[in-house]
Amino acid sequence: MTQQLTGAATASGTRTRWWRDAVIYQVYVRSFADSDGDGIGDLRGIEERLPYLAELGADAVWLTPFYASPQADGGYDVADYRVVDPLFGTLADAESLLGAAHALGLRVIVDVVPNHTSDRHVWFRDALAGGPARERYHFRPGTGADGGLPPNDWQSVFGGPAWTRVPDGSWYLHLFAPEQPDLNWENQEVRAEFDAILRFWLELGGGGVDGFRIDVAHGMVKAAGLPDIGTPEQVRMIGSQTLPFFDQDGVHEIHRGWRELLDSYAGERIGVAEAWAPSAERLALYVRPDELHQAFNFQFLRCPWDAPAMRTVVDESLAATASVGAPTTWVLSNHDVVRHVTRYGGGTTGLRRARAAALLMLALPGSAYLYQGEELGLPEVTDLPDELREDPSFFRSSGQEGLRDGCRVPIPWAEDGPSYGFGPGAGWLPQPDGWGECSVRAQTGNPGSTLELYREALALRRRLAGLGDGPMHWLDAPAGVLAFARPGFVCTVNTLSAAVELPAPGRPLLSTSAPDISGESVRIPGDSCTWWAI
Ligand code: GLC
Numbered sequence: 001m002t003q004q005l006t007g008a009a010t011a012s013g014t015r016t017r018w019w020r021d022a023v024i025y026q027v028y029v030r031s032f033a034d035s036d037g038d039g040i041g042d043l044r045g046i047e048e049r050l051p052y053l054a055e056l057g058a059d060a061v062w063l064t065p066f067y068a069s070p071q072a073d074g075g076y077d078v079a080d081y082r083v084v085d086p087l088f089g090t091l092a093d094a095e096s097l098l099g100a101a102h103a104l105g106l107r108v109i110v111d112v113v114p115n116h117t118s119d120r121h122v123w124f125r126d127a128l129a130g131g132p133a134r135e136r137y138h139f140r141p142g143t144g145a146d147g148g149l150p151p152n153d154w155q156s157v158f159g160g161p162a163w164t165r166v167p168d169g170s171w172y173l174h175l176f177a178p179e180q181p182d183l184n185w186e187n188q189e190v191r192a193e194f195d196a197i198l199r200f201w202l203e204l205g206g207g208g209v210d211g212f213r214i215d216v217a218h219g220m221v222k223a224a225g226l227p228d229i230g231t232p233e234q235v236r237m238i239g240s241q242t243l244p245f246f247d248q249d250g251v252h253e254i255h256r257g258w259r260e261l262l263d264s265y266a267g268e269r270i271g272v273a274e275a276w277a278p279s280a281e282r283l284a285l286y287v288r289p290d291e292l293h294q295a296f297n298f299q300f301l302r303c304p305w306d307a308p309a310m311r312t313v314v315d316e317s318l319a320a321t322a323s324v325g326a327p328t329t330w331v332l333s334n335h336d337v338v339r340h341v342t343r344y345g346g347g348t349t350g351l352r353r354a355r356a357a358a359l360l361m362l363a364l365p366g367s368a369y370l371y372q373g374e375e376l377g378l379p380e381v382t383d384l385p386d387e388l389r390e391d392p393s394f395f396r397s398s399g400q401e402g403l404r405d406g407c408r409v410p411i412p413w414a415e416d417g418p419s420y421g422f423g424p425g426a427g428w429l430p431q432p433d434g435w436g437e438c439s440v441r442a443q444t445g446n447p448g449s450t451l452e453l454y455r456e457a458l459a460l461r462r463r464l465a466g467l468g469d470g471p472m473h474w475l476d477a478p479a480g481v482l483a484f485a486r487p488g489f490v491c492t493v494n495t496l497s498a499a500v501e502l503p504a505p506g507r508p509l510l511s512t513s514a515p516d517i518s519g520e521s522v523r524i525p526g527d528s529c530t531w532w533a534i
Pocket of ligand 1: 076335
């Protein structure tokens with residue numbers, strides 16, 4: 001089935017390389033669409049809304065984990081990798097969803113969570129009981145006189161020590177929550193099991209999955225001997241240095257193996273790394289020709305709304321991925337970060353910038369990831385009551401960090417109803433008053449809406465054959481403005497709040513705020529982006 005799909009980049013020949021410029025829409029399953037009224041989004045809800053995603057112009061959908069899980073970390077704590085959690089549906093629902101997506105020309109990528117299991121996984125239960133599965137995790141004696149101190153100084157990404165003591169006195173490693181014990185990837189049974197899990201999903205009915213988003217792809221291998229990091233400052237510097245548990249060279253061998261496995265299936269199934277690496281060059285190693293296809297570009301996501309900073313990130317990203325022959329990916333939001341409307345200042349300013357950033361992202365060469373609701377211009381929900389929060393990082397960090405629930409609020413489909421069309425009843429997190437004004441129904445057919453902007457941008461991106469995976473070069477532009485050319489096309493972005501005048505680059509195709517053209521010159525409104533035909 002997948003072999004018949006025609007992506008935006010369909011070329012002659014057998015390999016379409018569809019992923020090189022694909023627009024991939026992230027569905028956070030529990031917050032997308034609830035078909036059965038339990039307040040939690042589910043697979044049937046997604047299937048019902050697939051036509052919306054196809055019509056939006058997405059090439060593929062990425063589904064966050066829907067596997068059997070106690071939900072200690074929104075499903076990133078998997079108790080059984082081959083079972084759909086009843087919260088989200090059944091395996092038959094997954095097959096049906098895959099078939100329906102493929103019939104609409106949409107590919108489907110699913111999450112795989114190989115760095116850790118749930119503490120309810122049968123292996124970890126066996127490990128706690130002193131069984132042989134203990135070798136599949138990292139158990140160590142403690143330090144200090146009675147072994148009462150953790151084996152080393154590693155901190156959990158969610159705060160607090162990365163070790164928890166068990167009744168027999170030993171400690172186990174968890175880079176995330178205690179309910180997420182890290183697997184030992186030196187153990188061959190772990191490797192074999194994950195090969196089998198990948199095959200299971202690739203071979204499922206409905207055409208199987210088209211690829212995997214690999215959770216914590218940089219964390220599976222730990223430095224030999226699990227050495228201390230050093231000072232408390234270094235211990236918390238995740239993402240800005242090579243830590244003994246992140247971005248170790250050994251992870252690449254695993255990804256090479258997975259690439260071979262993916263390539264043994266027809267239809268160009270892909271692997272996407274969620275990898276935090278200290279530089280664009282280190283990140284590019286994950287997408288060498290014999291490794292994964294894509295890696296999320298978090299440098300772009302983290303970049304402030306500032307022209308020189310954005311230009312630097314774009315240049316560095318393109319140079320690093322070009323050095324290994326891979327496409328760059330672009331992403332502005334996901335289920336782990338504050339939504340970009342809010343990051344860019346919130347309110348109308350934040351929304352103007354977010355719309356402009358989206359058009360910028362979609363004009364750059366490479367593949368783009370959209371996070372559900374960004375096409376509606378949704379802001380972060382910042383006033384959720386603490387007692388309703390579920391994010392484990394909130395509870396482990398005194399409420400100072402890790403506010404990841406605010407981007408996970410169920411999205412609005414309709415102007416009214418108990419959850420604005422998310423489902424027949426209320427959603428698992430409350431939606432703000434007025435959420436219905438942002439809904440799909442309210443924005444559909446409204447030419448100024450963010451939804452119609454995305455629809456038009458994605459349609460144009462498909463029509464303009466040179467967009468996506470082609471070359472780009474920068475054009476001269478006033479301070480605060482980015483201007484670059486693609487084949488037959490120019491994109492201008494004004495990151496200043498004031499309008500800027502420049503020579504009109506061509507005929508406007510699409511803009512987030514209409515440019516004012518007079519004769520040869522054009523005034524570009526503040527915080528806006530325009531696409532031009534040349
Ligand atoms: C990834 C996921 C995040 C999860 C973590 C642990 O970063 O995106 O949501 O909490 O891995 O699995």
